[in-house]
Amino acid sequence: MNPCAIKSVKRPADYQPYQGPQAELRSYGERLYKDTQLSSNGLSCESCHQGGKLFQASFAKAYPHQVAMANNQFGMSQVFLDEMVQICIVAPMAGKALGWESKELAALTTYVASLQKGFKPNPGATKNPCAAKSPCAAKNPCAAKSAPCAAR
Ligand code: HEC
Numbered sequence: 001m002n003p004c005a006i007k008s009v010k011r012p013a014d015y016q017p018y019q020g021p022q023a024e025l026r027s028y029g030e031r032l033y034k035d036t037q038l039s040s041n042g043l044s045c046e047s048c049h050q051g052g053k054l055f056q057a058s059f060a061k062a063y064p065h066q067v068a069m070a071n072n073q074f075g076m077s078q079v080f081l082d083e084m085v086q087i088c089i090v091a092p093m094a095g096k097a098l099g100w101e102s103k104e105l106a107a108l109t110t111y112v113a114s115l116q117k118g119f120k121p122n123p124g125a126t127k128n129p130c131a132a133k134s135p136c137a138a139k140n141p142c143a144a145k146s147a148p149c150a151a152r
Pocket of ligand 1: 033046047049054057060088
C-alpha cells in the first residue's frame, strides 16, 4: 500500500465530521452502501457485506478496535468506524477516499453504525468470502475470480 493511500484513511488531527439529522444521514448512507460508484471495480459495500452480514466478530466491539485488514495492510493497530469505511473504499473497492468532512462519509458511517447495533457475531456463520488471504491486494481478489461476494 503506498504511503498516500495510508494517509488518506487516517483521521486528520483537526477533523470535524459533517453534522446533520441522523435519519437523513442514515437513509443517504443506505443508498451509498449499495452504490457501485464509490469503487473502481464495480463493487459496492453491499457486494461483500450483504444486509450487514459477513462482518467478522470484531464488528460487534465498540470502535476504535483492531481489524486485521487495517493492521495488515495499513499498519493501523486500531481503527475508528469512519477510518474503516475509508479503508474498504480504498482497498477492496479500489476507490478514492471520501472527504473527511463530507456528507457522504458521515452518511455511510451513520448507516454502518446502525447495522452494528443489530449485529450479533455468529461463530457458525459463513466467513466473509473476501477475507481470504489478501483482501486488499491492489486488484480486488474477489472481483478477479468473480467470487460469490461480487455476485449481485
Ligand atoms: C471486496 C469486499 C469488500 C467490500 C466491497 C467492502 N468491504 Fe468492508 N470489509 C471487507 C473485509 C475482507 C473486511 C475485514 C474482515 C471483515 O470484517 O469481514 C471488511 C471489514 C469491514 C468493516 C470492519 C468490521 C469490523 O470488524 O469492525 C467495516 C465497518 C466495513 N468493512 C465496512 C464496509 C463499507 C462501509 C464498505 C463500502 C464503502 C465496505 N466495507 C466494502 C471486505 C469488503
